[in-house]
Amino acid sequence: AQSVTQLGSHVSVSEGALVLLRCNYSSSVPPYLFWYVQYPNQGLQLLLKYTSAATLVKGINGFEAEFKKSETSFHLTKPSAHMSDAAEYFCAVSDTGGFKTIFGAGTRLFVKA
């Protein structure tokens, strides 16, 4: 069965500092992996996806993530945080047929001025 673990329910960084949000997955087959962002009272917006092409994936708003099979990780990073990055971030894993996508519990990112 597939699962996702996001380490840290809350992460706080200063504006301009590195953002690192951690995600580990469990899957018996090579998965599709995603990061989504959710702003208050809104749906989820796709930041980036891994689909077995390049292991370093670049997304929108300066975010990127690296797929590390040996560590079963897919951590999200951004070199310099902006106040507008404050939101809830979800890591997700999907089977190869796209029939079921499992989400982590989420990490709330706080950005301090």
Next chain:
Amino acid sequence: DAGVTQSPTHLIKTRGQQVTLRCSPKSGHDTVSWYQQALGQGPQFIFQYYEEEERQRGNFPDRFSGHQFPNYSSELNVNALLLGDSALYLCASSQKAPKFIPEAFFGQGTRLTVV
């Protein structure tokens, strides 16, 4: 492109009642998935519809049922509402044919409150 649209945006129901939520997928998408997101938690997969059939189901009771129409739109029905059913219900659409695209696009959700 209107994206994924859900209706209604907010809903208040009484325990024991039934509710129907609606979703129109993004143009070109043929697959609809439904999720329940309780406050402060990640989305929980309810089920997915493709070709008008339920293809996968999460760990939800039979009180939760759905339907997909020939135009790919979908409904989520919940019977015998419980207080614990209060949540944000998210609809996500994706594409399996003619080209499989794995990522899902989400609607803004329907906030259901059961009193």
